[in-house]
Amino acid sequence: MTRFTEELRIAADPIFNAIFDHPFVRGIADGTLRKEQLIHYVKQDFEYLNAYIRIYGMAISKCDDRDTMALFNEQISFILHSETHPHQNFCEVAGVTYEEMQSFPLAPSAHHYIRHMLNAAHEGNMEDIIAALLPCPWTYAEIGKRLLEEVKPSRTHKFYDWMHFYGDREFGITEQMRLLLDKWAEPLSPERKRRLKEHYLTSCQLEYMFWDMAYSLEEWPVNAMKAEGVGR
């Protein structure tokens, strides 16, 4: 029998392929990203990681087994202390400090992605939360692995650290989340499974939009925030 999460991955294949071909990901491969694109990515991703940590916290509050609590707790620490390394890589290449990149208002696509995950966490059960969170580690693990195979970066490649950070991680957290989702989805009705697939595919689309937001320096249509003292 096909794993539920295998079905999800197959349904998302066109989105994964569009992500691998996206100019931001191509720009990591060939080192051609502009300074402003790296900066926009890190500013937005710093906020995205804050949201991701909070959602793990919300998941813990709905948890009733210690192993799952421990897994989410470890992931919170990992994001706080290690997930910052790829950001440091982008900051070094852009010639900025990490501190300068923090506490900016959300651009539209980052806002959309975060609200989608928060909505699953507010309204759903554990399986809804995991379905919305899963594309984050899954797409990055596949991007990292592909870039290592394709580019075989030497130590002097600008994004050597970034590629190794994600590409070396033999699907650790992705596989752990998949096992949980496969187990929780198994007894559910076809309608509930369709809903989980919708959460998952929406997050995959939003992963694509996040790369696109960084590449195109996406902002809100009217710059009315700064004048009102909103954000930095």
Ligand SMILES: Cc1ncc(C[n+]2csc(CCO)c2C)c(N)n1
């Ligand atoms: C938009 C966006 N999507 C995915 C990641 C990668 N990522 C973020 S947190 C985490 C660990 C999950 O426990 C991983 C793999 C990112 N940085 N930004």
